[in-house]
Amino acid sequence: MSPIRKLDAVVVDQIAAGEVVERPSSVVKELVENALDAGATSIDVILLDGGLRRIEVRDNGHGIVAAELVLAVTSHATSKLSSSADLEAIASLGFRGEALASIASVARLEVISRTPHNPAGASLKVDFGVVGEVRDAAAVKGTRFIVADLFAELPARRKFMKQASTEAGHCVAWVERLALVHEGVAFRCENNGRLMFEVRADDDLSARCASVFGAHIAQRMIALDRPGEGLSCSARIGPPESARRDARRVHLFLNGRWVRDARLLRAVREGVKEYVPIGYYPTLFLALHLDPERVDVNVHPQKTEVRFRDERIVFGTVVSTLRQCLAASTWATRSVGVFGSAVAETSSSGGATSSHSFPAPSWQRPDDLRTSSAQRLDLASAVAAQLPLTSAAQPAAAEFLSIANTFLFRPVAGGVEIIDQHALHERVNLEELRREIRQGQVVMQPLLVPALVDLSRTELELLLGWQKTFLRLGVDVDAFGATTLAIRGVPARLTRLHPEKLVMDLLEMAAENRAASPEMIQEEMLFSMACRGAVMAGDYVDREALQSLLQRGANLPQDRTCAHGRPVRILLSIEDLEKAFFRR
Numbered sequence: 235m236s237p238i239r240k241l242d243a244v245v246v247d248q249i250a251a252g253e254v255v256e257r258p259s260s261v262v263k264e265l266v267e268n269a270l271d272a273g274a275t276s277i278d279v280i281l282l283d284g285g286l287r288r289i290e291v292r293d294n295g296h297g298i299v300a301a302e303l304v305l306a307v308t309s310h311a312t313s314k315l316s317s318s319a320d321l322e323a324i325a326s327l328g329f330r331g332e333a334l335a336s337i338a339s340v341a342r343l344e345v346i347s348r349t350p351h352n353p354a355g356a357s358l359k360v361d362f363g364v365v366g367e368v369r370d371a372a373a374v375k376g377t378r379f380i381v382a383d384l385f386a387e388l389p390a391r392r393k394f395m396k397q398a399s400t401e402a403g404h405c406v407a408w409v410e411r412l413a414l415v416h417e418g419v420a421f422r423c424e425n426n427g428r429l430m431f432e433v434r435a436d437d438d439l440s441a442r443c444a445s446v447f448g449a450h451i452a453q454r455m456i457a458l459d460r461p462g463e464g465l466s467c468s469a470r471i472g473p474p475e476s477a478r479r480d481a482r483r484v485h486l487f488l489n490g491r492w493v494r495d496a497r498l499l500r501a502v503r504e505g506v507k508e509y510v511p512i513g514y515y516p517t518l519f520l521a522l523h524l525d526p527e528r529v530d531v532n533v534h535p536q537k538t539e540v541r542f543r544d545e546r547i548v549f550g551t552v553v554s555t556l557r558q559c560l561a562a563s564t565w566a567t568r569s570v571g572v573f574g575s576a577v578a579e580t581s582s583s584g585g586a587t588s589s590h591s592f593p594a595p596s597w598q599r600p601d602d603l604r605t606s607s608a609q610r611l612d613l614a615s616a617v618a619a620q621l622p623l624t625s626a627a628q629p630a631a632a633e634f635l636s637i638a639n640t641f642l643f644r645p646v647a648g649g650v651e652i653i654d655q656h657a658l659h660e661r662v663n664l665e666e667l668r669r670e671i672r673q674g675q676v677v678m679q680p681l682l683v684p685a686l687v688d689l690s691r692t693e694l695e696l697l698l699g700w701q702k703t704f705l706r707l708g709v710d711v712d713a714f715g716a717t718t719l720a721i722r723g724v725p726a727r728l729t730r731l732h733p734e735k736l737v738m739d740l741l742e743m744a745a746e747n748r749a750a751s752p753e754m755i756q757e758e759m760l761f762s763m764a765c766r767g768a769v770m771a772g773d774y775v776d777r778e779a780l781q782s783l784l785q786r787g788a789n790l791p792q793d794r795t796c797a798h799g800r801p802v803r804i805l806l807s808i809e810d811l812e813k814a815f816f817r818r
């Protein structure tokens with residue numbers, strides 16, 4: 235056995251570096267954040283081989299005086315924090331005073347800096363933890379950091395690096411994130427002499443979104459800014475078709491800091507779930523501004539995780555901001571393409587017609603079958619009409635052809651409308667249940683014989699804790715002995731609902747969201763009831779039932795998507811058909 239001894243400072247820094255500096259992009263992130271903290275309005279990131287060979291970050295911020303250069307690269311030395319009280323309200327991006335020391339312990343670092351009041355600059359080199367001498371150096375106002383040979387002396391770490399092009403991608407991603415939220419600052423990033431990203435200082439948020447997400451998406455983003463005392467929020471959401479299975483296009487910011495937080499992501503999914511299919515994430519910019527005292531960013535060395543003093547308020551704001559934003563969007567209204575742009579948008583954006591940009595017909599359109607064939611073939615007129623909505627005309631069940639007991643087809647002006655029967659029924663249920671809740675509570679149908687479900691004691695406890703919320707939703711439950719739950723009533727309109735299945739859903743929900751508010755549980759339950767109470771794909775629906783479903787569907791506030799964000803109906807336009815048959 236070796237004796238116990240204190241590690242030397244370089245090893246300590248290298249261990250700490252393991253947490254801060256994972257790859258070249260972590261260096262880029264830390265250096266750019268430092269530049270922002272230094273008040274820079276212009277930041278250049280110059281990479282060689284994706285940062286594996288060399289990373290240079292130049293800024294025009296307030297600089298570091300020669301006498302403090304050594305301190306700057308020493309661990310636990312910072313100008314941003316002086317007492318533990320400051321930790322309670324962190325307003326800067328950095329505060330731990332360990333990034334530079336960490337980087338310098340695993341690479342060759344050089345810093346050249348000049349403050350505005352000094353005619354000359356100074357430089358300092360640190361090679362894998364070995365600190366050199368401060369020298370005079372010619373320099374413009376601001377700071378330059380050069381980091382070369384990252385992990386060169388740590389083969390174990392070097393091994394984990396990916397191809398230079400992949401590392402370059404990670405680096406640019408960090409520049410993009412910080413550029414999105416720091417308006418007023420110019421950013422530039424190049425790799426091996428090639429420009430990868432650029433925004434000017436006067437580029438506003440829309441211009442920044444265009445640089446990061448592409449002009450096509452940025453043009454169609456919905457904006458919502460919610461000012462507030464102590465908590466404000468601004469959001470930009472991309473169109474549904476720009477949603478992705480991974481969260482790479484989700485950008486959440488807290489006080490100018492890009493954060494990645496599982497619970498915040500959950501709130502995002504909650505907020506968009508009616509517009510974006512389950513399992514997908516929207517293209518999103520969402521910036522929260524909160525009193526620094528109300529959040530704790532000192533959770534993890536990379537500072538991308540956060541804790542909120544009042545989680546519910548923050549998550550609630552995220553969810554409601556997104557919902558508000560989406561409800562105001564054209565995606566939620568009728569007579570807009572299920573997949574894409576509204577007609578007006580298409581023409582204003584220079585006729586970017588994909589096969590997906592067509593208007594979906596509305597339930598309230600006049601009986602299209604009776605329009606002349608000339609009109610039917612004329613997509614332009616069907617589109618231009620954006621037909622006036624009159625609640626008189628509803629489609630009759632007889633117009634529809636049912637395929638595979640799942641899809642309902644009918645010819646309409648400009649093409650063929652296809653409805654997913656389950657999706658429609660689910661949306662109808664959801665909207666009707668919501669209406670009943672607004673009026674007090676969901677109308678309940680007592681069961682003649684209560685349904686009994688055997689549970690464990692804790693499960694029973696858990697469910698009984700939500701008894702009141704359940705009752706509002708038309709579900710009447712109570713204990714029947716120590717381990718049995720009795721379901722005494724279910725929502726009257728959900729005739730297809732299987733009470734035991736509902737209880738299992740409730741249990742899952744209550745178990746998953748122990749910290750959830752009654753509103754959240756209520757929402758979750760609504761969705762589950764709307765789905766469980768709907769006809770399934772493959773169920774036979776007779777004409778009478780279909781007629782009633784169509785009627786109920788005729789007056790929905792939103793009928794674009796089912797409760798889970800899948801489309802309720804789509805329109806195959808004549809143009810689409812022509813394309814399919816190579817007539818175009």
Ligand code: ADP
Binds near residue numbers: 272297307312314330
């Ligand atoms: P932190 O950012 O947590 O304070 P760092 O190790 O990243 O710790 O930086 C240490 C200190 O070096 C900072 O507190 C700041 O005073 C100084 N510094 C670092 N980068 C810059 C920069 N680009 N411009 C001016 N000062 C800087």
Ligand code: MG
Binds near residue numbers: 268333
């Ligand atoms: Mg820092």
